[in-house]
Amino acid sequence: MEKPAIMGGPKAKTVPFGSGARFGEAELQQLREALDQQTLFYWSGNKVKTFTQKFAGMYGMPYCVAASSGTAAIHVALGAVGITEGDEVITSPITDMGSVIGILYQNAIPIFADLDPHTYNMTAATIEARITDKTKAILVVHLAGNAADMDPIMELAARHGIKVIEDCAQSYNCYYKGRLAGTIGDIGCFSLNDFKHISAGDGGMVIMRDEDLYYRAFRFADKNYNRFPNLPGTNRDIALLAPNYRMNELTGAVAIAQLDRLESICARRNQYGDALTRGISGLPGIYPPMVLPENKSSYWFYMLRIDENEAGVSREDFCAALQAEGVPCSAGYIPTCVYAYPLFKNLSAYPGTHSPFDSPHYNRKITYEDGLCPNAEKILTTAVRLSVNEHYTDQDLDEVIAAIRKISAYYLQKKG
Numbered sequence: 001m002e003k004p005a006i007m008g009g010p011k012a013k014t015v016p017f018g019s020g021a022r023f024g025e026a027e028l029q030q031l032r033e034a035l036d037q038q039t040l041f042y043w044s045g046n047k048v049k050t051f052t053q054k055f056a057g058m059y060g061m062p063y064c065v066a067a068s069s070g071t072a073a074i075h076v077a078l079g080a081v082g083i084t085e086g087d088e089v090i091t092s093p094i095t096d097m098g099s100v101i102g103i104l105y106q107n108a109i110p111i112f113a114d115l116d117p118h119t120y121n122m123t124a125a126t127i128e129a130r131i132t133d134k135t136k137a138i139l140v141v142h143l144a145g146n147a148a149d150m151d152p153i154m155e156l157a158a159r160h161g162i163k164v165i166e167d168c169a170q171s172y173n174c175y176y177k178g179r180l181a182g183t184i185g186d187i188g189c190f191s192l193n194d195f196k197h198i199s200a201g202d203g204g205m206v207i208m209r210d211e212d213l214y215y216r217a218f219r220f221a222d223k224n225y226n227r228f229p230n231l232p233g234t235n236r237d238i239a240l241l242a243p244n245y246r247m248n249e250l251t252g253a254v255a256i257a258q259l260d261r262l263e264s265i266c267a268r269r270n271q272y273g274d275a276l277t278r279g280i281s282g283l284p285g286i287y288p289p290m291v292l293p294e295n296k297s298s299y300w301f302y303m304l305r306i307d308e309n310e311a312g313v314s315r316e317d318f319c320a321a322l323q324a325e326g327v328p329c330s331a332g333y334i335p336t337c338v339y340a341y342p343l344f345k346n347l348s349a350y351p352g353t354h355s356p357f358d359s360p361h362y363n364r365k366i367t368y369e370d371g372l373c374p375n376a377e378k379i380l381t382t383a384v385r386l387s388v389n390e391h392y393t394d395q396d397l398d399e400v401i402a403a404i405r406k407i408s409a410y411y412l413q414k415k416g
């Protein structure tokens with residue numbers, strides 16, 4: 001029996017984790033070209049246009065609209081599908097605020113559906129339990145690079161005549177039965193913030209098949225201005241409110257170069273995450289994240305779960321032991337489900353009001369109580385999150401697996 005480092009034994013991690021540069025000459029060259037255009041406005045320059053064409057091409061979609069962030073991209077998607085005051089949008093309780101910000105800005109009501117305990121994604125069954133006559137859209141969050149089970153969700157949405165928006169902010173090159181997440185619903189949303197698989201500092205994009213949806217999204221990202229000569233009406237024929245979420249040419253330039261790196265980044269993360277799962281599978285009380293059989297995860301992070309009774313160790317002690325081995329990890333992901341945030345507890349998104357929750361267009365009572373999504377709450381109190389990076393080496397992988405196996409064996413023996 002190897003002694004864990006936390007008990008004074010040798011660390012499983014013997015060398016620093018592999019690391020590497022995210023940006024280089026390719027990004028610099030693109031930035032130079034952007035500046036040489038003598039305009040940084042997307043409609044005048046070529047960088048954002050080139051980027052959106054390239055991304056749409058990579059995803060096999062006819063249309064892509066750029067936005068200033070992932071949050072903006074999701075708001076654009078919601079605006080494009082026509083979400084308005086009093087509508088309900090069903091989404092995940094374990095996500096970034098960026099998933100729900102646009103819902104609230106449209107004065108619509110976020111409705112949270114519970115998650116599968118092992119994929120950490122919403123399912124058709126948990127969504128169906130939340131559908132009402134107010135439901136206008138489902139915003140599926142593919143968490144941490146791993147696809148939700150989309151076929152039954154699409155079937156459910158079709159049955160109820162509601163739109164499906166995919167939040168792929170954490171899920172580039174994430175495959176569902178051979179199809180890319182983001183191309184299955186009506187519209188797919190992505191983030192280029194600095195923590196994602198690829199970064200342009202900030203930025204986002206939406207992709208879609210439908211031409212009309214494309215024009216709506218395009219206009220919604222740009223104050224509802226009409227820049228297309230083929231569309232009826234003048235530039236300033238503004239019928240509805242829309243924000244300015246434009247991407248600028250500098251962001252577009254960096255994003256073009258980043259796209260060339262996307263495939264290898266995601267391939268390595270997929271390989272690393274799947275190998276980590278194989279390496280720790282079967283350890284009592286340690287549950288790797290579940291990727292459905294025909295799917296492929298690009299592991300934005302790696303989140304496993306601890307069953308304290310089976311593993312003989314609390315989630316907190318497991319984490320402390322893993323950190324002592326030299327493997328950075330954290331207990332959980334976000335501290336609570338999104339619906340436990342004060343905004344939802346107080347039913348107040350705007351200062352001094354209960355808007356949008358008391359909207360006369362909504363006209364029904366909503367509360368966000370603890371216990372609303374029991375699986376999601378349990379995930380957050382039992383999960384351990386490990387980082388994944390495309391620069392991590394095979395030695396890093398072997399040592400992380402060895403660390404987890406060593407801690408597991410120690411606490412199992414202690415439990416007897």
Ligand SMILES: Cc1ncc(COP(=O)(O)O)c(C=O)c1O
Nearest residue numbers: 069070071096098099169191193
């Ligand atoms: C699932 C999810 N949705 C939306 C967002 C929002 O993206 P951004 O930070 O680019 O606005 C994030 C960012 O962390 C995210 O992880």
